Amino acid sequence: MSDTGQGAANAPAADERIKETSGLRKALIRPELGAIVGTIAVFAFFLVFAGDSGMFNAQGILNWSTVSAQFMIIAVGACMLMIAGEFDLSVGSMIGFAGMAIAIFSVTWGWPVWIAIVVTFAICVAIGAINGWIVVRTGLPSFIVTLAFLFILRGFTIYFPQVIERRTIIGGIDDAAVGDWLAPVFGGKIGGPLFVWLADLGVIDVFSRGNRVGEPVVDGIPMLIVWALVLVFIAHFILTRTKFGNWIFAAGGDAQAARYVGVPVNRVKILMFMFTAFCACVFATCQVMEFGSAGADRGLLKEFEAIIAVVIGGALLTGGYGSVVGAALGALIFGVVQQGLFFAGVESSLFRVFLGVILLFAVILNTYIRRIITGER
Amino acid sequence: MNSFFKTMTVTVVAAAALMGGTAAQADGERYVLVSHAPDSDSWWNTIKNALALAGDQMDVTVEYRNPPTGDLADMARIIEQAAASGPDGIITTLADPDVLSGPIRAAVDAGIDVIIMNSGTPAQAREVGALMYVGQPEYDAGFAAGLRAAGDGVGSFLCVNHYISSPSSTERCQGFADGLGVELGNQMIDSGQDPSEIQNRVMAYLNANPDTDAVLTLGPTSADPTILALEQMGLAGDIYFGTFDLGDDIVQAIQAGTIQWGIDQQPFLQAYLPIVVMTNYHRFGVLPGNNINSGPGFVTADALEMVEMFAGEYR
Numbered sequence: 001m002s003d004t005g006q007g008a009a010n011a012p013a014a015d016e017r018i019k020e021t022s023g024l025r026k027a028l029i030r031p032e033l034g035a036i037v038g039t040i041a042v043f044a045f046f047l048v049f050a051g052d053s054g055m056f057n058a059q060g061i062l063n064w065s066t067v068s069a070q071f072m073i074i075a076v077g078a079c080m081l082m083i084a085g086e087f088d089l090s091v092g093s094m095i096g097f098a099g100m101a102i103a104i105f106s107v108t109w110g111w112p113v114w115i116a117i118v119v120t121f122a123i124c125v126a127i128g129a130i131n132g133w134i135v136v137r138t139g140l141p142s143f144i145v146t147l148a149f150l151f152i153l154r155g156f157t158i159y160f161p162q163v164i165e166r167r168t169i170i171g172g173i174d175d176a177a178v179g180d181w182l183a184p185v186f187g188g189k190i191g192g193p194l195f196v197w198l199a200d201l202g203v204i205d206v207f208s209r210g211n212r213v214g215e216p217v218v219d220g221i222p223m224l225i226v227w228a229l230v231l232v233f234i235a236h237f238i239l240t241r242t243k244f245g246n247w248i249f250a251a252g253g254d255a256q257a258a259r260y261v262g263v264p265v266n267r268v269k270i271l272m273f274m275f276t277a278f279c280a281c282v283f284a285t286c287q288v289m290e291f292g293s294a295g296a297d298r299g300l301l302k303e304f305e306a307i308i309a310v311v312i313g314g315a316l317l318t319g320g321y322g323s324v325v326g327a328a329l330g331a332l333i334f335g336v337v338q339q340g341l342f343f344a345g346v347e348s349s350l351f352r353v354f355l356g357v358i359l360l361f362a363v364i365l366n367t368y369i370r371r372i373i374t375g376e377r
Numbered sequence: 378m379n380s381f382f383k384t385m386t387v388t389v390v391a392a393a394a395l396m397g398g399t400a401a402q403a404d405g406e407r408y409v410l411v412s413h414a415p416d417s418d419s420w421w422n423t424i425k426n427a428l429a430l431a432g433d434q435m436d437v438t439v440e441y442r443n444p445p446t447g448d449l450a451d452m453a454r455i456i457e458q459a460a461a462s463g464p465d466g467i468i469t470t471l472a473d474p475d476v477l478s479g480p481i482r483a484a485v486d487a488g489i490d491v492i493i494m495n496s497g498t499p500a501q502a503r504e505v506g507a508l509m510y511v512g513q514p515e516y517d518a519g520f521a522a523g524l525r526a527a528g529d530g531v532g533s534f535l536c537v538n539h540y541i542s543s544p545s546s547t548e549r550c551q552g553f554a555d556g557l558g559v560e561l562g563n564q565m566i567d568s569g570q571d572p573s574e575i576q577n578r579v580m581a582y583l584n585a586n587p588d589t590d591a592v593l594t595l596g597p598t599s600a601d602p603t604i605l606a607l608e609q610m611g612l613a614g615d616i617y618f619g620t621f622d623l624g625d626d627i628v629q630a631i632q633a634g635t636i637q638w639g640i641d642q643q644p645f646l647q648a649y650l651p652i653v654v655m656t657n658y659h660r661f662g663v664l665p666g667n668n669i670n671s672g673p674g675f676v677t678a679d680a681l682e683m684v685e686m687f688a689g690e691y692r
Binding site: 053054055057060062063064066067158162167168169171172174205207208212213217287291292293295296297298299300301339342343345349351352 | 416440442445446447448449450453454455458459460461462463473474475476479483486488541542544547567
């Protein structure tokens with residue numbers, strides 16, 4: 001019905017077989033649009049309210065960039081999986097589990113750190129595959145299957161270190177990682193000389209005392225941020241430029257229809273579960289290498305943070321629609337808001353209120369967009 | 378388009394409303410307290426109140442920050458963030474030195490004074506370059522409690538650990554076991570944070586191990602449900618019951634004789650004294666020459682009046 005109304009409002013078209021769509025509507029049905037506007041709004045907001053609070057000096061920028069990059073890494077995986085029509089609630093537990101696995105392998109059992117990392121990745125991706133296999137085999141909602149793994153993995157994360165070491169935090173990984181070739185890929189920093197140069201120019205501050213006097217307060221970009229950007233780039237390329245990307249959209253949009261046209265839906269979904277597990281493992285490895293310890297409480301509630309970032313980024317919970325760039329921007333909004341509220345001096349317990357408000361508006365906006373899409377088809 | 382603009386407007390208005398809740402920025406010094414406690418831990422309310430009181434009395438700006446889920450890696454980010462905002466001082470706990478010492482040392486090196494409170498040890502505080510440590514050494518407090526219980530004839534116990542991921546919680550149980558002179562073994566249970574789960578686990582343990590002499594809880598989170606569990610099992614007042622920290626229900630239970638003693642680490646002092654010490658240090662350059670032990674003090678039924686009046690608020 002709305003189609004007739006819209007057709008009447010528009011000028012006569014050059015080709016009457018193609019339905020008229022206004023430029024605004026075209027822009028509105030791009031999944032990233034909400035996130036782009038949101039990002040601009042959030043930055044404008046904090047520039048006004050927290051512009052002089054240290055949020056936009058070198059340390060401040062590094063701080064919210066790192067937090068955003070953390071969200072980004074898990075949001076990329078969650079986004080691809082959500083577009084393929086499934087959820088993974090075990091992401092947070094997987095982070096704790098992977099970190100603990102690396103700690104036990106490298107510190108308790110004394111394996112070289114690179115072997116510990118490689119084996120942990122293999123285990124995590126295998127668990128992701130099991131998740132996916134159970135989902136496609138049983139036809140159960142992924143919500144339930146991965147909820148089970150949320151508890152299973154968290155339980156093991158507390159049980160193993162307690163049985164083996166009688167502790168729930170295992171440290172000393174940084175000592176074990178000295179001289180390792182793979183550890184800096186996750187825990188290192190790049191661009192050190194650039195920051196020294198910037199400090200010499202007086203663009204960024206230097207430490208005023210202690211044993212690092214004269215060194216710049218920011219001495220490099222953490223590999224965490226590099227990983228986030230690389231993952232976003234690769235995932236965006238696969239999703240928008242390859243046949244496999246189309247399969248992902250098809251599997252999430254209408255799995256049965258996709259099967260009819262020959263898309264290997266089960267394989268796509270299992271691969272996406274494995275990719276999500278991979279992302280969680282990247283997150284865990286970066287964290288463990290940076291802090292040098294693994295704790296049983298790491299990654300708590302991170303699965304919801306990933307899903308929130310993806311939803312703010314414009315993906316539909318029902319699958320088949322979304323964008324990695326949108327999810328990355330959603331993660332950026334999330335990170336900037338979380339850290340920025342502090343710089344703006346807002347009581348920290350209100351952060352959840354703010355988060356809920358943003359989430360609600362993002363979902364309302366998405367529903368509106370979905371109505372446009374389905375209405376026009 | 379219209380609805381979209383409306384959405385944005387409402388968001389900005391809502392945001393502006395939240396900004397209204399911000400404490401007015403005083404001209405004086407600014408101090409940030411970063412704790413490791415999840416939002417759900419009510420014990421930290423005393424810290425918040427004492428912090429606000431100290432801020433008022435000294436006429437300085439104070440802020441309280443914590444990782445919402447108690448994730449210590451998130452806490453490290455909050456410390457980095459606090460340092461980036463350029464306060465005069467940071468007061469923080471050292472719940473896990475591996476994770477937190479890096480960010481704390483970076484803050485110290487950037488010219489921000491740090492005082493370690495609550496978790497950690499004097500030695501660790503010195504190591505990260507903090508001015509001092511204000512708190513209760515956890516193992517020693519557990520050990521002292523263990524000696525006291527051994528004197529009262531206790532030979533076995535149940536430690537209800539509601540925060541198993543924090544090493545200091547485990548140290549309390551370990552200290553108690555060593556004070557008693559027994560192996561900790563399986564006498565410590567991971568109770569989780571949910572009241573009814575804690576209650577049921579305590580009941581399950583005591584049913585399975587009926588010869589347990591004593592119960593040790595680590596704070597109101599585990600003590601309150603444990604009180605209920607003991608009442609339901611008819612063991613209240615019968616089994617030896619000690620707890621760390623105070624709260625409304627704990628005080629009542631001490632009065633009723635359900636709980637023999639509460640170990641008060643006097644959190645008030647842990648938030649109040651660092652603010653006073655730092656403000657005077659920054660204004661006049663004076664600094665106490667030693668660490669400050671805020672506890673342990675044993676609160677028994679004899680000296681409850683003051684505690685009762687301020688339980689949950691300042692005690």
